[in-house]
Amino acid sequence: xxxxxxxxxxxxxxxxxxxxxxxxxxxxxxxxxxxxxxxxxxxxxxxxxxxxxxxxxxxxxxxxxxxxxxxxxxxxxxxxxxxxxxxxxxxxxxxxx
Amino acid sequence: xxxxxxxxxxxxxxxxxxxxxxxxxxxxxxxxxxxxxxxxxxxxxxxxxxxxxxxxxxxxxxxxxxxxxxxxxxxxxxxxxxxxxxxxxxxxxxxxx
DNA sequence: TCTGTATATGCCTTGACACGTATATGCTCC
DNA sequence: GGAGCATATACGTGTCAAGGCATATACAGA
Numbered sequence: 001x002x003x004x005x006x007x008x009x010x011x012x013x014x015x016x017x018x019x020x021x022x023x024x025x026x027x028x029x030x031x032x033x034x035x036x037x038x039x040x041x042x043x044x045x046x047x048x049x050x051x052x053x054x055x056x057x058x059x060x061x062x063x064x065x066x067x068x069x070x071x072x073x074x075x076x077x078x079x080x081x082x083x084x085x086x087x088x089x090x091x092x093x094x095x096x097x
Numbered sequence: 098x099x100x101x102x103x104x105x106x107x108x109x110x111x112x113x114x115x116x117x118x119x120x121x122x123x124x125x126x127x128x129x130x131x132x133x134x135x136x137x138x139x140x141x142x143x144x145x146x147x148x149x150x151x152x153x154x155x156x157x158x159x160x161x162x163x164x165x166x167x168x169x170x171x172x173x174x175x176x177x178x179x180x181x182x183x184x185x186x187x188x189x190x191x192x193x194x
Numbered sequence: 195t196c197t198g199t200a201t202a203t204g205c206c207t208t209g210a211c212a213c214g215t216a217t218a219t220g221c222t223c224c
Numbered sequence: 225g226g227a228g229c230a231t232a233t234a235c236g237t238g239t240c241a242a243g244g245c246a247t248a249t250a251c252a253g254a
Contacts, residue, residue, distance in 0.1 A: 021179055086170065
C-alpha cells in the first residue's frame, strides 16, 4: 500500500479531502465543485479509497464518499516528532523578546 | 516552489528530516546513518533547502544542515481542518461506549 | 426493454523524478 | 601547490503516475 504521504502529495486529492471534511459527497458533486473531469475524480477517489482515506456507500446510481480518519492521523503522528522542536524555537524566541 | 506535500512524499527525505530533528548534521553523518550514497544525500538536501525545510552553514570542508520549521508547520496547518472531524468521531465513539 | 444518468475502467501519451555513475568544486593540511 | 577529503553537480536511464479521451458497467424510470 502506498504511503499516506504520497497520496496527499497530489493537489486534487487534497482538494477532495478538504471537500469531504464538511460532509459526504457524491462523485458528481465533487466533479462540479472542483470543476474536474469525472474520470479524474473517479480515479483519485479510487486511490484515496485503496489507501484508506475514504470509503463509499451506494445510494441508487450514486456513490457517496466520506472521510476515514486513520491515514491522515498517521501523517499527524509523523509530524509529532517535530512539535517539540517547534515549541523549543518559540520558547527561545519568547525568551529573547 | 514545490509544495511541501510533494517534498515529504519521498521516504528518504522524511528520514533526513527525522534525523535532523535531534540536532544539525553534516552530509557525511547523514550519509553514514542512513546508509545512502552521498550524491543522493546531497540531492535530497538540495530539494529540502530550496523548499525551505532546512538551511546550511559552512564548517570548514563540511556543511551542517539543520531544520527550519515553516514548511512542516504548513503541513500541520492543512491537517488542522480535519482535527475537528476526528474529535467528533472520538466523541461519538465515547458516547457509544 | 429502451433511454438517460451516474460512475468506473482501459489505453495512451507525457512529464517528472529518483537513482547510479562519473566528475567537478572547494577546502585543509603538509 | 599537491594530495586527500567533503560536498555538489551533470548526465543518462528507468519507472511511475496524472491527464485526456473513449468506452464499459450499473442503475432508474417510462
